Amino acid sequence: MDSLTDVPAGAPLDVLRRIFGYDTFRGNQQEIIEHVVAGGDALVLMPTGGGKSLCYQIPALVRPGVAVVISPLIALMQDQVDALTAVGVRAGFLNSTQDYETRRGVEKAFLAGELDLLYLAPEALGGRGTAQLLDRGRVALFAIDEAHCVAQWGHDFRPDYLGLSMLHERWPDVPRIALTATATSATAAEIATRLDLTAARHFVASFDRPNIQYRIVPKREPRRQLLELLRGEHAGDAGIVYCLSRASVDKTAEFLVANGIPALPYHAGLDAATRAAHQQRFLREDGLIMVATIAFGMGIDKPDVRFVAHLDLPKSVEGYYQETGRAGRDGLPSTAWLAYGLQDVVQQRKMIETSDGDLARRRVLAAHLDAMLALCETVGCRRVQLLNYFGQQAQPCGNCDTCLSPPESWDGTEAAQKLLSTVLRLHRERNQRFGAGQSIDILLGRSTDKVTQHRHDQLSTFGIGTELSEAEWRGVVRQLLAQGLLAVEGDYGTLVLTDTSAEVLSRRRDVPMRREAARPAAGSRAAKAKTKSAAAAAVELSAEAAPVFERLRAWRAATAKEQGVPAYVIFHDATLRQIAAEPPSSLAELSRFNGVGENKLAKYGEQLLAVLARG
The missing domain is CATH 3.40.50.300 (P-loop containing nucleotide triphosphate hydrolases)
Structure with missing residues (x-):
């Protein structure tokens, strides 16, 4: 030519x-x-x-x-x-x-x-x-x-x-x-x-990945929450868990292994040989979990990653979308799960404040974080919010947490005023600044050592917030930070008012807030989600086809190991699933399945038919 x-x-x-x-x-x-x-x-x-x-x-x-x-x-x-x-x-x-x-x-x-x-x-x-x-x-x-x-x-x-x-x-x-x-x-x-x-x-193209279920949960005990997710919905599945720091990666991997879940760490603090070995194992073995910093994952072509979990807040929607996109490349149901809490917001704001670069650079970073916070705090469909960020329109998807269990929106104006007033009084009357914990203790009327030492029990806001629990107050602080009505500064993440705080204190601005849905009984949320997650893929196979699929996977694993390549290089799960559902009896029939080209037909066709015949 x-x-x-x-x-x-x-x-x-x-x-x-x-x-x-x-x-x-x-x-x-x-x-x-x-x-x-x-x-x-x-x-x-x-x-x-x-x-x-x-x-x-x-x-x-x-x-x-x-x-x-x-x-x-x-x-x-x-x-x-x-x-x-x-x-x-x-x-x-x-x-x-x-x-x-x-x-x-x-x-x-x-x-x-x-x-x-x-x-x-x-x-x-x-x-x-x-x-x-x-x-x-x-x-x-x-x-x-x-x-x-x-x-x-x-x-x-x-x-x-x-x-x-x-x-x-x-x-x-x-x-x-x-x-x-x-x-x-x-x-x-x-x-x-x-x-x-x-x-x-x-x-x-459309950025929509309809097979991915987006879920963002309030952070309580993130590793324990992750363990519940894996045991309840993704037992035996391959997945990626992202953490912000190297120390968190190591501790999370150790935690999963100690609880009987195969996991490997990946971060820049490991030597190149270890990182390469862990990456190769992840690509070649079934059911392995990689716990990593964002240094891992770009270009990973493993099609059967069934979940991506974030234990820390991503810095931007672009980063979040890129990382969650590593799940479900084969088009089968997968989960994008994020645990998000107050400390995430404080930490990210502090990192921006102390980052290298000029004011313009910090403004860009802040805008990225604001968009990520808006995704976390939305009461609407996550997918709609996500696609809107990329300039694309969508209808509520019915396959994200806010669609499946819609959160309530409540008028948090009075709660916001109480919290902002406490921060203001600490600064004006005591010339002091503290983190979120001290303000919440004051509002709840707790006579802790720190409260009594600084005579904060004499402030007019002491004990005026008992209508909310500590967890709810932490949600108020988090949402005020997300809306820019409160800020953090310094190495200790102390709370300070912003230029827009006065609009709330003077009642010129309402503050709508998101109330999390009540935590479901153990297993109920998992059982509901499981119908749309990895288990759905197995359900699609009939009782006769399921063992055929497992035999094909076993053959593929042995062949991949013999050739020293990842299993998906032989055939994707989606192809084997189709073959198991309608077993071919000849090479001509086999050639009609998606993913079976001339070379693979010639190389693996007879072997694959022999595996089917043995059944």
Whole structure:
């Protein structure tokens, strides 16, 4: 194929069927692919699990030359190449983990046109040798994966991405496609500017992930709450638990293991070999839980992650969406669960106040946090709030906690006035500032040592708040912080009034608040949620099909272990589930299932039919 005029009109669909084993494109995949095949530049915003990879993999197989994929995921390049090799695509990578001979072999394959895709880390393009290598070969297209990494005020900035505008400068005739699962319109505009893609065509898919159930719960004993979630709804499931600090990661992993749940830690404080080993185990073993800081997860292509749990408040909606999107890539029911409390708000506000950068930078961070707090405190549908943040409209989903158990909204104006008045009096009458605990003790009329020592029992607000419990008062403080009617400052998180506090104290502003639904009896919420979570996937199989699915999974696990690849590289759960439900009796019948392309049919077809026959 020497020119694009030689590309048959149906080539992309033919590749989809033969190589990847799917009969039809999803969403706007076909439009994107045809645009890039024709030589156009594209900026693609598509949710995790929406099929972004095919948007450059199929053009790579249709256009003449080798597609160069820029990816920050050095630790995952081998798995990405293995997955492509499994379907018969010639793929390789160049990064700092390889020895000289291995690199030379990949370079020779590229120059000889023996590759379809070549993966590179962004920093590799800064070296003269890599650019000269690309000059000597034929590049079909450049794909810039995880393109949000170029946004300097985004949640996952990578400085090396800033140099990628050189792709258009050095190779102006090679089409480029930049892809990300997470971007507001402002972030998308920044990506386009920094990558010199302002003239590119933009494709924006729906960010909705209807298979994910979003749930945000008041934080009490977060590890114990997590344990209840895992035992009640996700026993034996693979999942990711995110914590803010390394210490919390280690303690949470130890807690889960001590309670009989297999879990591994992952954070920057572990040496590279340990991190790599833990990542490989997570990708290759069933039912393993990774407890991690946000350093883990980008590009993780494990399709059967059934839940993502956050034990600390994410810094932004973008980060939250990106992290929760690692659940349910296979489209099966999954859970996004977050435990959120007053201390989270105090801690995040304090981190912003002490962060590096100028006032403008701190304002951006504060705006990100405000949006995240609005998601936590909404009395409406979580999904509607989430999609609105990305500029997309939605109807109440019926599959989030606020839809399933609607919270009450109550007039918290008087409670707000009492709390703000206490903070004001501490400062004006005593020239003192304290954290939330002291103000709550004063309102509840508690004669603690600290209260009596500072004579706070003589304040006019002492004991005027007994109509609310301590937990309810902590909710009031949290919501005042979320609404910007109260602030924290200093190393000890002391409470201070804001410019808008006076509007409440002078009765010029009402303060609606969210009242959490009563905590359900043990097991009742879990039983309800379980019908929409991971267990739903098993329920879909008949009594006859369930053991067939388990036999297929056992065969897949043994085959994956023998080949040293993750199980999903062989077949996804969704494919095995379809096969178990309607067992084929011939290779021709097997070829009609989604995910069974020519190469996998030839490689695994007879084995799979033999497993079915044994049953």
